[in-house]
Amino acid sequence: MAAFDIYPEYEIVRNNERCTNCRVCEKQCANGAHIFLTDKNRMAADDDKCVNCHRCVAMCPVRALKIVKTNHTFRENLYWTGKSIKEIKRQAESGGVLLSSMGNPETYPVYFDKILLNASQVTNPSIDPLREPMETRVYLGSKPDKVVRDEKGRIKIDLPLHIKLSMPVMLSAMSYGSISYNAHESLARAAAEAGIMYNTGEGGLHEDLYRYGKNTIVQVASGRFGVHSRYLSNGAAIEIKMGQGAKPGIGGHLPGSKIVGDISKTRMIPEGSDAISPAPHHDIYSIEDLSQLVYSLKEATGYTKPIIVKIAAVHNVAAIASGIARSGADIIAIDGFRGGTGAAPARIRDHVGIPIELALASVDKRLRDEGIRNRVSIVAGGGIRSSADVVKAIALGADCVYIGTAALIALGCHMCRSCHTGKCNWGIATQREDLVKRLNPDWGYKRLVNLLNAWKHEIMEMMGGMGINAIESLRGNRLMLRGVGLNEKELEILGIKHAGE
Amino acid sequence: MREGMFRNPSGCAISGIFSKSGKRFSGRQIIESIAVMHERSNGLGGGFAAYGIYPEFKDHYAFHIFYDDIYAKRECEEFLEDHFDIVSFSQIPTRKLPEIKDTPLIWRYFLAPLPAKLADSQQDEGEYVIRCVFRINTGIKGAYVFSSGKNMGVFKAVGFPEDVGRFYRLEEYEGYCFTAHGRYPTNTPGWWGGAHPFALLDFSVVHNGEISSYDANRRTIEMYGYKCTLQTDTEVITYIIDYLHRKQGLDLKEICSVIAAPFWSVIATRPQKEREELEYLRCVFDTLLINGPFSIIVGFEGGMMALNDRLKLRSMVVGEKDDMVYVASEEAAIRVIQKDLDRVWSPKGGEGVIVTLEKGSA
Numbered sequence: 105m106a107a108f109d110i111y112p113e114y115e116i117v118r119n120n121e122r123c124t125n126c127r128v129c130e131k132q133c134a135n136g137a138h139i140f141l142t143d144k145n146r147m148a149a150d151d152d153k154c155v156n157c158h159r160c161v162a163m164c165p166v167r168a169l170k171i172v173k174t175n176h177t178f179r180e181n182l183y184w185t186g187k188s189i190k191e192i193k194r195q196a197e198s199g200g201v202l203l204s205s206m207g208n209p210e211t212y213p214v215y216f217d218k219i220l221l222n223a224s225q226v227t228n229p230s231i232d233p234l235r236e237p238m239e240t241r242v243y244l245g246s247k248p249d250k251v252v253r254d255e256k257g258r259i260k261i262d263l264p265l266h267i268k269l270s271m272p273v274m275l276s277a278m279s280y281g282s283i284s285y286n287a288h289e290s291l292a293r294a295a296a297e298a299g300i301m302y303n304t305g306e307g308g309l310h311e312d313l314y315r316y317g318k319n320t321i322v323q324v325a326s327g328r329f330g331v332h333s334r335y336l337s338n339g340a341a342i343e344i345k346m347g348q349g350a351k352p353g354i355g356g357h358l359p360g361s362k363i364v365g366d367i368s369k370t371r372m373i374p375e376g377s378d379a380i381s382p383a384p385h386h387d388i389y390s391i392e393d394l395s396q397l398v399y400s401l402k403e404a405t406g407y408t409k410p411i412i413v414k415i416a417a418v419h420n421v422a423a424i425a426s427g428i429a430r431s432g433a434d435i436i437a438i439d440g441f442r443g444g445t446g447a448a449p450a451r452i453r454d455h456v457g458i459p460i461e462l463a464l465a466s467v468d469k470r471l472r473d474e475g476i477r478n479r480v481s482i483v484a485g486g487g488i489r490s491s492a493d494v495v496k497a498i499a500l501g502a503d504c505v506y507i508g509t510a511a512l513i514a515l516g517c518h519m520c521r522s523c524h525t526g527k528c529n530w531g532i533a534t535q536r537e538d539l540v541k542r543l544n545p546d547w548g549y550k551r552l553v554n555l556l557n558a559w560k561h562e563i564m565e566m567m568g569g570m571g572i573n574a575i576e577s578l579r580g581n582r583l584m585l586r587g588v589g590l591n592e593k594e595l596e597i598l599g600i601k602h603a604g605e
Numbered sequence: 606m607r608e609g610m611f612r613n614p615s616g617c618a619i620s621g622i623f624s625k626s627g628k629r630f631s632g633r634q635i636i637e638s639i640a641v642m643h644e645r646s647n648g649l650g651g652g653f654a655a656y657g658i659y660p661e662f663k664d665h666y667a668f669h670i671f672y673d674d675i676y677a678k679r680e681c682e683e684f685l686e687d688h689f690d691i692v693s694f695s696q697i698p699t700r701k702l703p704e705i706k707d708t709p710l711i712w713r714y715f716l717a718p719l720p721a722k723l724a725d726s727q728q729d730e731g732e733y734v735i736r737c738v739f740r741i742n743t744g745i746k747g748a749y750v751f752s753s754g755k756n757m758g759v760f761k762a763v764g765f766p767e768d769v770g771r772f773y774r775l776e777e778y779e780g781y782c783f784t785a786h787g788r789y790p791t792n793t794p795g796w797w798g799g800a801h802p803f804a805l806l807d808f809s810v811v812h813n814g815e816i817s818s819y820d821a822n823r824r825t826i827e828m829y830g831y832k833c834t835l836q837t838d839t840e841v842i843t844y845i846i847d848y849l850h851r852k853q854g855l856d857l858k859e860i861c862s863v864i865a866a867p868f869w870s871v872i873a874t875r876p877q878k879e880r881e882e883l884e885y886l887r888c889v890f891d892t893l894l895i896n897g898p899f900s901i902i903v904g905f906e907g908g909m910m911a912l913n914d915r916l917k918l919r920s921m922v923v924g925e926k927d928d929m930v931y932v933a934s935e936e937a938a939i940r941v942i943q944k945d946l947d948r949v950w951s952p953k954g955g956e957g958v959i960v961t962l963e964k965g966s967a
């Protein structure tokens with residue numbers, strides 16, 4: 105085979121008039137895309153190694169760099185796209201599964217972008233969030249079916265355990281190991297500052313982050329890494345991870361090369377050994393087994409923590425959710441197919457699962473049809489990009505959303521989708537100390553808090569426009585939504601009317 | 606934000622009169638009161654609820670029913686006979702008026718559930734009656750039960766409220782409480798059944814406003830077996846009150862803390878016991894919070910309640926004179942029937958004004 109059978113996707117363009125040969129880009133690029141040619145006394149680039157993470161572009165002191173998508177192309181063919189051809193060549197070369205990271209990038213419909221919001225005109229007033237109270241506080245958890253009174257006739261305050269959030273957004277599971285310590289610390293501190301929750305993911309919890317316990321959801325996944333009783337009791341809630349939107353039906357794999365130092369300690373596995381999370385929980389082969397795990401965790405923590413069960417949005421998600429709602433779980437988290445990941449087989453990421461908008465709408469409806477919607481809260485995740493997505497998800501029926509990718513972007517991620525290489529130039533999806541150092545948690549957490557505050561303001565603005573001053577009045581309020589360019593069936597599943605109706 | 610700070614061209618009118626001593630008075634006053642607010646209605650619906658008007662049948666459910674034709678009537682009466690002992694029935698007396706057109710057949714029945722049927726149903730009496738009402742309203746085409754309480758009745762039609770009052774000869778009834786509504790529909794087309802008050806058993810609601818939480822409220826209450834067929838705010842508010850009162854056993858003050866829940870910032874300032882209770886109610890019934898502008902008057906056996914949304918986005922005034930309590934969208938509607946008031950005030954948003962019959966009164 106020829107030496108350069110596959111042409112690189114991106115080209116590094118250097119303005120040689122500006123370049124001062126300072127070699128910053130060379131130092132900054134963990135992929136080795138920049139090389140200094142000593143004999144010629146100038147910089148050169150290896151486009152093959154570039155992942156388009158923009159680290160060099162951002163660090164070059166004289167703006168000498170830009171990355172462009174190559175215009176080199178295969179003979180145009182709408183069916184046999186360049187991507188398909190390249191992937192086949194790559195697999196013919198390696199004989200392996202294609203790996204990828206972050207969420208599904210393909211051109212499936214984005215329902216959030218085909219839904220529009222309402223605003224008040226004439227018949228009822230909009231409310232100005234700058235002048236009037238606008239409540240975004242959310243409580244997640246199960247609600248009793250019936251008010252009970254004591255012998256004196258006073259209401260018994262027997263509210264099951266709840267998570268209290270200042271706004272309907274939480275930071276979704278990202279494990280210490282898949283992301284760096286500095287990234288984890290940024291998430292934890294941002295959650296604490298913003299009055300919301302972050303999620304440990306399946307990698308356990310670093311000792312130093314125990315102090316953010318009030319804002320921590322501790323996850324129990326199929327590998328059970330880092331799970332012990334102090335870990336469970338330290339969180340505000342416990343999440344059982346049954347599935348993940350980016351890779352429904354398969355487990356996880358953190359290569360031994362990343363199991364070093366504190367990560368090995370936190371995960372409670374020997375240094376250098378691969379951390380393999382099996383596809384299923386081997387103690388959960390059915391719904392009644394799930395219920396046992398829910399109650400074991402409740403027992404283990406003396407019934408002081410609400411239990412979240414997280415599932416990937418798959419075809420019969422409504423029936424599964426209804427089973428979970430009866431299993432003793434307090435909260436169901438549904439993760440749509442756009443959900444991010446540190447590493448997933450590309451075919452799974454791109455072809456398995458369904459959009460969160462449809463999954464959420466049908467779960468909310470099913471639970472209501474069965475009269476059990478009050479028994480669980482619903483958290484929707486997988487591709488939430490903005491406050492408008494949040495508002496739409498809540499109007500479709502979610503109590504709250506999970507954000508992952510958006511949070512990482514606030515911390516500096518440039519969506520190069522190369523997390524699986526472990527060489528994140530922004531210090532997020534890497535364990536290389538020199539790279540991790542690039543993310544300063546003091547700075548990172550503030551950026552994330554800024555993002556959350558900005559979204560909160562926007563959410564309040566949109567609520568006010570609809571004449572709503574408490575977030576619970578938006579929940580499941582589908583009359584506030586209209587579809588554009590959707591067919592009858594899609595509208596029916598979303599439970600919304602078409603614009604103009 | 607208070608009424609008047611923003612442009613608000615939608616307007617319904619509501620009015621209520623209550624005698625705490627239980628003294629019965631004629632329906633003439635309520636017609637005069639609601640007539641003052643003529644321009645707040647647009648002739649597409651008006652109605653009244655009257656309490657204490659059927660003392661001779663006070664232990665029987667009084668059904669008021671609209672029929673489109675005699676076939677609907679026949680089918681409905683068969684259903685009634687199957688489920689109730691019909692103690693008395695008659696056409697509701699009306700007066701022919703040029704202003705009131707397209708009159709349906711309007712009949713009244715005094716009913717007692719058949720004991721065997723009731724026992725079979727394994728429901729309490731209230732639930733049994735409500736299920737029957739739902740079955741008629743959704744199952745029998747052209748029949749619509751618009752009043753189903755004891756010793757009370759709803760009278761409503763398409764038209765201006767003062768004409769509706771004259772049409773039903775309301776001045777010939779005597780009761781201890783009357784409420785009234787003049788409608789300016791923006792949501793649903795004017796239809797006799799869609800006029801207000803909306804009532805379920807002895808609870809009746811008149812409402813002014815357009816709530817922004819409608820679909821959240823509707824989808825919640827439908828989960829508990831109610832069917833919102835009219836798609837009006839009043840219907841969903843009535844169901845919420847019925848659910849909280851009859852199924853959850855909340856008293857009216859607690860109901861106010863759910864449907865017009867105080868802001869979290871206000872709850873935080875309350876003494877511990879009260880705070881816990883308010884937090885609990887707000888958490889458990891969060892999607893029954895009614896958001897957006899409303900003022901409502903709720904009539905029920907032995908009492909009346911007036912309530913504004915928590916921002917008070919709709920006007921509502923309360924007046925008192927001796928044992929009489931008056932509530933109306935505008936003070937003028939009170940002054941026209943009682944110039945000399947002991948006290949008149951504008952209740953705060955979310956603050957329910959609840960009046961009940963004094964002990965020992967009728």
Ligand code: SF4
Pocket residue numbers: 118122123124125126127128129130147163164165166167168169
């Ligand atoms: S960082 Fe910029 S100026 Fe420095 S060597 Fe690279 S391209 Fe040239």
Ligand code: SF4
Pocket residue numbers: 157205206512516517518519520521522523524527528529530531532533
């Ligand atoms: S986390 Fe790092 S490696 Fe992953 S997409 Fe973002 S910038 Fe790229």
